[in-house]
Amino acid sequence: MNLKNIHNVFFIGIGGIGMSALARYFHANKKDVAGYDKTQTDITDSLEALGVDVHFSDAVANIKSKFQNIENTLVVYTPAIPKDSQLLNYFMNNGFQVLKRSQILGLITENTFCLAVAGTHGKTTTTSILGHLMHECQVPLTAFLGGISENYNSNLILKGTEVSVVEADEFDRSFLTLSPDFACVTSMDADHLDIYGDASELKKSFIDFSKRIKPNGKLFVKNGLPLKGITYGIEDDSDYNIQNIKIENGTYVFDVKTPKTVLENLQFNLPGRHNLSNALIALAMAVEYGCPYQQLANALASYKGVKRRFTYHIKTDDLVFIDDYAHHPEEINAVHQAVREMYPEKKVLAIFQPHLFSRTRDFADDFAKSLSQFDELILLEIYPAREMPMEGVTSKWLLDKVNNKNKQLVGKSDLLAKIHESSAQVIITIGAGDIGEEVKRIKKEFSVAS
Known part of the structure; x- marks a missing residue:
């Protein structure tokens, strides 16, 4: 599919955090965007403020005529939508191009330099840190976030189209639609067993994801996980590791040992060792991409967090x-x-x-x-x-x-x-x-x- 030929995009479940980021992306790219969600929220209000048409009734009668043009309308849905949805069945039964959110993300990112963040915990915070670091280093990127960034008051960072930063979601194996240049795995704890059945199947899906990385790409893994790649950790022997941690006025101050040097007295304002780990892997990916050390240090200190994350x-x-x-x-x-x-x-x-x-x-x-x-x-x-x-x-x-x-x-x-x-x-x-x-x-x- 050539997304350039698409003029209209209709979202079923537009109020979801990942779906709304895509809606913002298409709206910013001058497409006509509309959608349905079950409930009015702050997210749907913000979309409507942009001029996106959102309705809250699962009824075909609410679809405006321009979105009934099969030739240039794309329909995007989330797996959270019930299979008996009137809107979903109407579009599927009438010849429209109907794709999951993850498939669209795969299409958008396939011609970019893609950095993907996977793991059962820490995806959203890590992705937003990485997006912020690269934005502050003037990288021409689009970052799709699974939460609202406090720095940008949005779940989309839009500074260009050459580079993409995305969450690689393991739910229903969505991340297997991606082919990243760089990818990290933050954790592989058992979750989504309603989808996978048991932890071994979840582990297998992460292994399959690691094989999706493009030739000459790089995989980053938290030290101790059963995957081979560039390792990261806290106060250990990882390729990238944090040392000399102090807390000063509620802020972490620490050093980072990289394969080439030691970055001293970095500052990070989010509490918790898990957030230090998230900051480290985002920093490692940005360093390997080629971002300058001093700009990265300044960007890390200015990171404010994601709404509903501490x-x-x-x-x-x-x-x-x-x-x-x-x-x-x-x-x-x-x-x-x-x-x-x-x-x-x-x-x-x-x-x-x-x-x-x-x-x-x-x-x-x-x-x-x-x-x-x-x-x-x-x-x-x-x-x-x-x-x-x-x-x-x-x-x-x-x-x-x-x-x-x-x-x-x-x-x-x-x-x-x-x-x-x-x-x-x-x-x-x-x-x-x-x-x-x-x-x-x-x-x-x-x-x-x-």
């Missing part, structure tokens, strides 16, 4: 309120490590909304262990996303496994009152569902109180 909403002497997208036990462990490192003397209340019945079932014991580490725990009901309830898999069942005296299951309507009852000085909301809507309420309530 995002501060209240930060006073009396109360700290942080929100994070973590939805896997290892991610919760990383959040816990970061909050303890930053606030070692303070009492921490975690509010967690499990995401997916299948993930809760598959990792229940690991979730229980990670959640038990906080001083207090409030558990919300499971966010189902694309799934139907599973017998016996409930938040109450998960809560019973948690080894913590200060734990309770709370409905959203009672959440603010229960937080008021706590004496915690640090509140952290965790989860990938609609807990973000509760964040707004908590911030409003306790900004006044604090």
